[in-house]
Amino acid sequence: MLSANPLPKRFYTNVAVAPGTDGFAISLDGKPVRTPARNELAVASEELAGEIAAEWEAQGDRIDPSSMPMTKRANTAIDRVRGREDEIVAEIVEYAGSDLLCYRAETPAGLVASQAEHWDPVLEWTKNKLDAPFSVSTGIAHVAQSENALAAVRSALSAHDFYALTPLHTMTTLTGSALLALAHARGHLDPDAVWQAAHVDEDWQISQWGEDAEAKVRRMLRRAEFDADVGFLSTLGVQ
Numbered sequence: 001m002l003s004a005n006p007l008p009k010r011f012y013t014n015v016a017v018a019p020g021t022d023g024f025a026i027s028l029d030g031k032p033v034r035t036p037a038r039n040e041l042a043v044a045s046e047e048l049a050g051e052i053a054a055e056w057e058a059q060g061d062r063i064d065p066s067s068m069p070m071t072k073r074a075n076t077a078i079d080r081v082r083g084r085e086d087e088i089v090a091e092i093v094e095y096a097g098s099d100l101l102c103y104r105a106e107t108p109a110g111l112v113a114s115q116a117e118h119w120d121p122v123l124e125w126t127k128n129k130l131d132a133p134f135s136v137s138t139g140i141a142h143v144a145q146s147e148n149a150l151a152a153v154r155s156a157l158s159a160h161d162f163y164a165l166t167p168l169h170t171m172t173t174l175t176g177s178a179l180l181a182l183a184h185a186r187g188h189l190d191p192d193a194v195w196q197a198a199h200v201d202e203d204w205q206i207s208q209w210g211e212d213a214e215a216k217v218r219r220m221l222r223r224a225e226f227d228a229d230v231g232f233l234s235t236l237g238v239q
Contacts, residue, residue: 007062024049037079048235069228077166096178118197167229
């Protein structure tokens, strides 16, 4: 039975990186690649352009977008984030206003200790390095963060261009924490530490009750997206 949406056939032979209007562009048989919105697929980083070109080169007889995470993120940055930087920053700051790290369990003691172990150092770093002190609460009642703290996060995010804001936004939504995303972008936490901190509650539940097979698959898929964001940031010279 044929798929309702077959993958498009590969229509090119040669892939190259060349100077473009907005940086380093990718060409197929000498013709520039276009984003879904028909913008030139050009990026500021030569390393990132090389990664994107390698994805196009690696395609077989059919072009599979799911195997091209760098291309996907570059398309999103160019078509959906460029020109909307302030809006994207505001969305990430909104996450910071109810950041995962600020909501603690009251019991059991093991979970309380694990949250403190993984989250307190990040909040201390945020306070000292970003001048953004965040308040912590137990339970699910909302805790209002100070405008000074949120303004400091906004300032830190605004230092990044639309390329970097794209994975930072996704990393925030994947982890539930703008502070974890910033801690990685500023070199404070490596990817594994971010991922572990983001899953303290989930890992505690797994340790008590075991892991559901479907949940395990979903987590693996999320980790693949997270790792692609990390790789994208790295090619931009951001941790």
